[in-house]
Amino acid sequence: MPGTCVIGLQWGDEAKGKLVDLMTAEHEIVVRYLGGANAGHTVVTGGAKFKLHHIPSGILNPNVDNVIGPGVVVNPAVILGEIDGLQERGISVSRLKISDRVHLVFPWHIAEDKVTNERLVGGENIGTTLRGIGPCYRDKVGRTTAIRLGDLYREDFPERVERIVAIKQRQLGALDAEAAATLDAGAIVEEYLGHAKRLEPYVCDTTPWLLEAVESGRSILFEGAQGSLLDIDHGTFPFVTSTNSSGVGVAAGAGVPWKAIDRMIGVAKAYTTRVGGGPFPTELTDAMGDRIRELGNEYGTTTGRPRRCGWFDAVAVRYAARLSGVDELALMMLDVVSLLPEVRVCTAYRLDGQTTTDFPSHADDLRRVEPVWEVLSGWKTDITGVRSWEDLPEPARDYVVRIAGWVGRPITRVSVGPDRSQTIDVPLEEVAPAASPSR
Ligand code: IMP
Secondary structure, eight states: OOEEEEEEOSSSOSOHHHHHHHHHTTOSEEEEOSBOTTOOEEEEETTEEEEESSSOGGGGSTTOEEEEOTTBEEOHHHHHHHHHHHHHTTOOOTTEEEETTOEEOOHHHHHHHHHHHTSOBTTBOOOOOSSSHHHHHHHHHHOTTOOBGGGGGSTTHHHHHHHHHHHHHHHHHTTOHHHHHTOOHHHHHHHHHHHHHHHGGGEEOHHHHHHHHHHTTOOEEEEOOSOGGGOTTTSSTTSSOSSOOSGGGHHHHHTSOGGGOOEEEEEEESSEEEOSSSOOTTBOOSHHHHHHHHHTTOBOTTTOOBOEEEOEEHHHHHHHHHHTTOSEEEEEOGGGGTTSSEEEEEEEEEETTEEEOSOOSSHHHHHHOEEEEEEEEOOOSOOTTOOSGGGSOHHHHHHHHHHHHHHTSOEEEEEOSSSTTSEEEOOHHHHOOSSOOOO
16 A cells, blocks of 8 residues: 655745655655645746645646545635646646535635734734634534535535624624625625536545545555644644644545555755744844845745744754654755855754753743754855765765754755756665664
């Protein structure tokens, strides 16, 4: 049962889309299983750049089936925009299947996200993507005011919307009367029925379809979104997204038994970024942070927000790799730190006079940790044209090998630029860490 998962090990934006795109050639099916329009996957192929939010990156490969599993929340207007954008550029979407179990994002979710995100959590706001993701998942868990994709095709859909709009107007009206007044049940029904018609060819119950695929041994690639440190249970709560975005959430979101996943590839950037609020021990708030942002073009795919930048945090990535059951790592965007005079890695935290390699469970403790740094010399060489491990400058190879050691997982691929071709396979004997670092 060959099931591979590509999972982000930081706070999202680890360039997972590129890896998924590379790996689709080895798989028959690509599955998105969580998140929604908060995700922004950029895939560059043949010089063309594709920005996807809901649709699996496998869509660019005509031989692959693409599945949006039940754990995803879908904004119909946004996904239709993605479909149109792909078709305009000659990409077929006929092999797309969307689970009729996905929950739908409605205008009230976006209005609620805006209103609640403005409320501070311990003096800082979460800084959500304002795509209505949290409120949609909140309704899913609450059940009584939730609408799934399959509901669009039921006779009582208009009635449901009217009932929910009446509730939402009262709830939202208590916080933002203006936003509540814009909710018009009739207009929403009309708009969503229009979307339903256009989406119909892609909608099905993907669960039995995927179970059949698993049982017949088809090879499946599970495409993670967000990152492990944004996991609702295991991340930097409350500065997280609303799903189990680490490896523990794959089977639930896709609708497959956990045994269907036998290879976990963790993706991390050669440095760290974060968008939105929350603790970030290795953050650089100085000119070096600005330099990395410019070199890496670190602006959000979905919101355009400048990303916070910092050095590689081996404590955080090691935690995420262990939690997600990662077998091997891909280290992305090594080219971005290539021109710097030195590079730093945080290998442990100092907290309350103790040194630890454990990742704190409380955001306030993570905010208080002091990184223990390992400073390495830079290689000050443009490596975007390098295609083999041997041709990388020695300090760059040393950086990769040592990160593998600190994280406790082999690094099997290094990326030196956005294009598919800018990927270096690392000989396993070079990067297999002897043993997990001592705790
Ligand atoms: P939400 O998922 O829109 O509710 O946002 C919650 C937090 O997760 C915010 O800090 C967002 O910036 C972050 N987030 C959500 N999706 C992504 C992503 O795809 N990449 C990076 N950060 C994300």
